[in-house]
Amino acid sequence: MIKVEIKDIQNKLLEIIEYFDAFCKENSITYYLMGGTALGAIRHKGFIPWDDDLDVFMTFDNYQKFLLVAKNNLNADYYLQEENTKEWPMFFSKLRLNGTTFIEEDTKYRDMHQGFYIDIMCLNKTSKNLFLRKLQFLAARIITAKTVSKKGYITDNKIKKIGMKFFSVIITSRIEKKLTSYIRRFNEKKMDYVGHFFGRAKFPNTSFPIHYLGKPKNVKFETLVLPVPEKVEKYLILRYGEKFMEMPDEKTKSLYPQHAAIVDLNVDYKDFIKNNKI
Template sequence: MADIRFAVEREKKEIKITPEILKELQAIQLEILIEFDRICNENHIDYSLDGGTLLGAVRHKGFIPWDDDIDIIMLRRDYEKFFKLYTSGLINEKFFLQEHRTDKFYMVGYPRIQRNNTIYRRAGHEHMKYHQGVFIDLFVLDNVPDSKFFRSLHRLLCFCCRKILWSKSGKKLAKNIVLRMWWTIVALIPAKFAFGLNNTLAHLANRRETVLVRHNTHPYPNPKVCGYGIPRVLLDSFTTLEFEGIKFKAVTEYDKYLTMLYGDYMKLPSRDKQVPHIHLSAFEGVKK
C-alpha cells in the first residue's frame, strides 16, 4: 500500500514532456553546447560528444528525436582547464558551471553546465537545494588502475561515492519503505566525504597514464558492457561530426565506441522506448 501511495504522489508531481517542451529544451541545450564548444576550441581543450548525443550525431545528424539531454566526455586534465577558465570569468555569464566547488548543495558526481534563468526540476528532486535549471552533462574521465586487485578496489570505492551522493534522492525516490529507510541512513554521510574520496581516487590514479579510464561517480559506460572502464586510446584522437547543422568534436573511433556501448547502434529501439527518459515536475525556458 505504501508503494502504491508513493507512486501516485510522484505521478501527481510530474508534467508531461510535450513535443513543444522537448523542442524548447533541446534548443536551450544546443545553445549551451555551442558556448561550451566555442570556449574549448579557443583554448585548445579536447572533448567528445558522448552517449545518446554521439549516437544522435551519427544516426540522426542531431538530437535523437525523443532525447532530452546532451552528454559530453572529457579527460580530467581538459576539464580542469575548462574549470579555470570558468572561475576566471571567461565564460558568458548566461551559463553556470555547476559542481561541488561552485554549488555547496550540489549532490551529483559529475559537472553540469546550466543555462541561467531556466527551471528544469526532476520529479522527486524538489527537496534538493541546488539550483535546477536546463543543463548539459560533463562526464569527466579519470584513470583506472592497471592492477587487477586495485581495479576491483577502485570500482568498489567509486560505487560507494556514487551511492552516498545519490542517497538524498534515494530516500525520496526508492520504490519501497525499506529502501527509503536505507537511503535515509546513508544520507547521514556528508557529501563532502564522497567528493573528497573521489578526488583522492582521481589524484592517485591520474599520476600516470593507464590503459582504461572511467567516470568515477556515474555507472556509465555500463560496467556489464565495458568492464572496468573504456580504453584510454579512444581519447587520443578526435574528429568532428555534424549535430543540428553544426560541427562538434567526437572521438575519431566513434564507431568502435558506439558499438561498445550499444551494439548495433544504427537500429532504432522499439516504439515504446522512443520517449524522453527524464521525469519532470517543473520546466520553464529562458526567462526574458
Template sequence: MNLHNEHEILLKLLDEIQRILEDNNIPYFLIGGSAIGAVRNGGIIPWDDDIDIGIQREYFTGAVQALKQNCQSKIYIPSSKGEYILPFAKVVKKIPGEEVIDSETNINGAYIDLFPLDHTSNSEFGRLIHYFLFKLGHKIVVSKIKPEFLNNNLIDKLIYLTTSKLSIPIIFKLRDYYIKFGASVFGESNTFFNFGSPYGLDKEIYYKNEILKTQSMDFSGRKVPIATGYDRILRRTYGNYMVTPPKGRQHQKHLSEENKDDIL
C-alpha cells in the same frame, strides 16, 4: 514540456560551451547518447533532453574554470559544499516559460553534462576495485546529504552511522579521493572510465587509442568532435546503437511539473 524549445536552448548552450573550450585549447568530445545522436541522427536524438560531453580528468579543472569565467549560464560543479552531489558538472540554462526539472537533482532547466574521464586499471580486477571504492565514496556522500535515498539494509545503516559524525567537506574529499587516486595509481594506464556513468562497471570505459584523436561530425547544423573509436565505445556501452529503440523504450530524464510523477 516542448522538446523542440529545449533542443534549441541546448544547441545554443552547446555553441557557447564549444567556443569557450576551444578558445582555451581544452580537448573534448561528445559521448553517450549525444555521440549516438551525432552518428545516427545527425543531431540530438529526437526524444533526448540533454547533451553529454567527455573531458579527460587532466583537462577537467581547466574546463570548469574557463566555463565559470566565461559562460553566461549556471554551472553546477562537484564541490564540498553539499548542494550538488554528482561527480560531474552540469551547465544549465532556463527555458523561458517552461518548468523543466531534472529528476536526479531537481535542477530546473535544460542542461549539458560534462563528465571527467578518469584513468583506471587496465585489468578487469583492478577496475572492479576502483569502481567499488568510488561506489563506496558516493554512498558516503549520499548518506550525508540525501539519507532518504539509502536502502534499509545493514551496510547502508552502518555507513549512515559513520558519516553522521563526519563533516560535509570531509565526506566529499573521501569520495573524490576514491576517484582521483587513479591518477596516481593508474596514471600511465591506457584505460579511462566515466565514474558518472549510469551503466555500471566496464560498460562506459574508454581506451586511449579510441579517444586519442577526434573527428568532426554534423550535429544539427554545427560540427562537433567525437572520438575516432566511437563505434567500439558505443557498442560496448549500448550494443547495436544504430537500431532505433521501440517507442516504449525511448525515455527522457527531465520531468515537467505536470508529469514528474509519471513513469517514463
C-alpha cells in the same frame, strides 16, 4: 509541466552546447560528446528523437582546466554548477543557462540553480587490470549512493533506498575524500584505459582504452558540428552493443525517461518558483 515540445527543449540545449564548444576552443580544452549524445550524433546526426539532455565528457586534466577557467570567465548568461559542492553534491558538473527553467522531479525543492543545462563528466584514468578497475567502479558507486541521497533521488526500489540510507550514514566526509582520491589515483600516471565511473552504466560498459578518444572527430549534430571520440564506433559498441545503430524497442526506451518535470524556455527558474506552485 508547462507544455513544451521536445524540439524546443533540444534547441535550447543546442544554444548551450554551441556556447560551450566555443568556450572550450577558445581555452584549448578538449571534450567529446558521450553516451546517448554521441549515439544520437552517429545514428541521427543530432539528438535521439526523445532525448531532453546533452552529455559530454573530458579527461581529468581537461576537466580540471575547464572548472578553473570557467569559474571566472563564463559569459554572464551562463552558470557553472560545480561538482561536489553543497549546491550540487554529485561528482560531475553542469553548465546552466540563466533566464530559463528546467526543474527535475528529484531536485524540485532543492535550493540550487535550476535552469537548462548540459552535463560535463570527468573520465578518470584506470588500469588494464580488471580487478583494479572494478575497485574504482565500486568506490564510485559507494560515493554515488551517498550523493544521490543528498540530491533527493526518488526511487521505488527498496534495495536502492536501503543502500542510499546506509551509505549516507556511514560514509563520512573523510571517507568520501579517501574514496575520491582512490578513484582518481591514476590520473597523474601514464595509463592505457579511462573510465566513466560516476555514470549510470554497468561496470562492463564504463571503461575503455584511452586511444578510443584520440583526436576528436567532428560530426554533424543538428545544425552544429561537434566532437566525438576518434574511435566513436568502438566506444558505442562498448557502451550499447554491436547493434547500436538499430532503433531500440519500447522496453529499452523506457529505461531512459525524459528528465524535465517543469520547463519554461524564457522565464528564470527563481521567478518561475516564486510565481507558481510546484
